[in-house]
Amino acid sequence: MTSSSKNYKTGKIRIDNLAKILEAAEIEFALSGYKGASIMSIAKRAKLPRPNIHYYFPSKLELYNRVLMDVLALWNEAFDRITADDDPADAIGAYIYAKVMYSKTNPLASKIFANELIHGAAHLTEYLNQDYREWLMGKAEVMQSWINQGKMDPVDPFYLILLIWSSTQHYADFSVQVTTVLGKQELADEDYEGIAANLQHIILKGCGIKFEQSLIGAKPYAAITKPT
Amino acid sequence: MTSSSKNYKTGKIRIDNLAKILEAAEIEFALSGYKGASIMSIAKRAKLPRPNIHYYFPSKLELYNRVLMDVLALWNEAFDRITADDDPADAIGAYIYAKVMYSKTNPLASKIFANELIHGAAHLTEYLNQDYREWLMGKAEVMQSWINQGKMDPVDPFYLILLIWSSTQHYADFSVQVTTVLGKQELADEDYEGIAANLQHIILKGCGIKFEQSLIGAKPYAAITKPT
DNA sequence: TAATTCGTTGACCTTAGTGTCAACATTTCA
DNA sequence: TGAAATGTTGACACTAAGGTCAACGAATTA
Numbered sequence: 273m274t275s276s277s278k279n280y281k282t283g284k285i286r287i288d289n290l291a292k293i294l295e296a297a298e299i300e301f302a303l304s305g306y307k308g309a310s311i312m313s314i315a316k317r318a319k320l321p322r323p324n325i326h327y328y329f330p331s332k333l334e335l336y337n338r339v340l341m342d343v344l345a346l347w348n349e350a351f352d353r354i355t356a357d358d359d360p361a362d363a364i365g366a367y368i369y370a371k372v373m374y375s376k377t378n379p380l381a382s383k384i385f386a387n388e389l390i391h392g393a394a395h396l397t398e399y400l401n402q403d404y405r406e407w408l409m410g411k412a413e414v415m416q417s418w419i420n421q422g423k424m425d426p427v428d429p430f431y432l433i434l435l436i437w438s439s440t441q442h443y444a445d446f447s448v449q450v451t452t453v454l455g456k457q458e459l460a461d462e463d464y465e466g467i468a469a470n471l472q473h474i475i476l477k478g479c480g481i482k483f484e485q486s487l488i489g490a491k492p493y494a495a496i497t498k499p500t
Numbered sequence: 501m502t503s504s505s506k507n508y509k510t511g512k513i514r515i516d517n518l519a520k521i522l523e524a525a526e527i528e529f530a531l532s533g534y535k536g537a538s539i540m541s542i543a544k545r546a547k548l549p550r551p552n553i554h555y556y557f558p559s560k561l562e563l564y565n566r567v568l569m570d571v572l573a574l575w576n577e578a579f580d581r582i583t584a585d586d587d588p589a590d591a592i593g594a595y596i597y598a599k600v601m602y603s604k605t606n607p608l609a610s611k612i613f614a615n616e617l618i619h620g621a622a623h624l625t626e627y628l629n630q631d632y633r634e635w636l637m638g639k640a641e642v643m644q645s646w647i648n649q650g651k652m653d654p655v656d657p658f659y660l661i662l663l664i665w666s667s668t669q670h671y672a673d674f675s676v677q678v679t680t681v682l683g684k685q686e687l688a689d690e691d692y693e694g695i696a697a698n699l700q701h702i703i704l705k706g707c708g709i710k711f712e713q714s715l716i717g718a719k720p721y722a723a724i725t726k727p728t
Numbered sequence: 729t730a731a732t733t734c735g736t737t738g739a740c741c742t743t744a745g746t747g748t749c750a751a752c753a754t755t756t757c758a
Numbered sequence: 759t760g761a762a763a764t765g766t767t768g769a770c771a772c773t774a775a776g777g778t779c780a781a782c783g784a785a786t787t788a
Contacts, residue, residue, distance in 0.1 A: 307536040478706025487635035
């Protein structure tokens with residue numbers, strides 16, 4: 273695994289192939305889930321012969337775990353602003369916006385994560401019990417302090433965070449539902465802006481947080497087109 | 501399939517076994533997805549020999565489709581109040597409540613549905629394009645009329661419906677996330693009441709809908725316990 | 729260029745899973 | 759009771775998939 277013993281350096285081939293495999297695997301796992309994705313399908317997508325995958329990853333499970341870890345790393349990096357000193361409207365508004373955009377740019381990671389959760393999150397219990405839990409409790413405390421200062425309604429911070437999480441994540445995980453129902457091939461940039469604006473309005477106002485003029489209402493509603 | 505030719509009636513055995521199989525299949529498909537569930541696992545859960553499953557369902561796919569159809573039937577039945585004459589607060593409030601309770605009582609159906617959506621909803625395009633789309637457009641129109649009457653803010657009805665959908669569904673689909681993070685084995689009845697109350701408060705208020713006194717704020721926040 | 733490590737790949741093994749079938753068992757009804 | 763329909767089940771065939779291996783090829787460094 274580690275570039276072993278005497279140093280035959282560069283390892284350019286290795287780096288290239290690892291990248292190809294990981295990218296292909298991310299797509300396949302997101303599309304089909306762990307069981308549904310086969311090493312063959314990953315190999316084809318990466319344009320490598322199947323045994324070659326095993327050269328880099330001894331087993332499917334190890335490959336999957338690696339993909340999952342990469343996803344979690346990205347996750348942890350991504351959402352960390354929000355402190356008690358912030359203005360709730362700015363902080364929560366920005367968080368909602370960032371998360372919607374993350375659904376737009378990173379739907380695969382989101383789907384892999386969601387798939388894990390739906391099926392019991394066997395590979396995630398550690399993460400959920402530690403990093404995620406800690407992160408969430410931290411944010412909940414911040415919100416509780418805002419509530420104590422009378423800056424927002426006494427909603428339950430946990431449920432609020434889960435509300436933001438679910439309503440934004442939705443556009444990555446269940447994109448098919450959204451596009452099919454709206455009769456579009458995929459969501460455009462304006463759509464995501466509209467989604468963010470609507471969620472910001474409803475959630476901020478719903479929590480009794482004062483904020484500058486809302487951006488919603490420009491169009492009647494999500495331009496719906498005929499089914500294809 | 502249909503109780504064939506000359507009528508040897510009752511068919512009690514058939515009815516019993518079909519019920520056993522469908523129940524077991526629902527659980528297995530929800531836990532493991534289509535690919536992940538095996539006929540063997542379904543047979544074991546139904547306490548029937550494996551070939552017996554094939555006696556009732558020629559193929560795994562047909563069994564899966566049957567389970568999916570049953571889920572959709574339940575779905576369509578379940579959420580149909582809400583008309584333009586209703587009071588928005590009552591209608592949306594009741595809808596949110598019903599949907600949270602549905603997540604509590606029917607998590608399996610929800611998971612199977614979510615799983616389909618995440619993986620492209622190959623078996624659902626027809627449903628999404630027709631029944632679901634129609635249902636959603638109907639509700640969107642009602643909300644638009646409320647908006648036109650000044651009964652609520654000009655939020656985008658589609659995004660609002662998806663918001664309600666995702667935030668309630670979440671407690672069925674991603675129950676593991678919720679319970680793990682809250683450090684509970686499973687959510688209690690009060691938890692669901694609290695979830696519904698919080699969602700009602702945030703969403704109704706967020707849409708500028710007037711409503712009677714909110715139920716939130718009774719407890720500090722979701723009683724979190726030590727991880728197990 | 730020779731030695732060494734890294735990378736590739738066809739062929740094979742094994743297992744798990746789906747679906748089939750024919751023989752047998754049970755139930756139903758005349 | 760006996761014939762017809764329904765239901766049960768062990769054994770088998772076939773395939774897809776994961777994983778192994780040894781022989782070969784390519785790159786790197788001395």
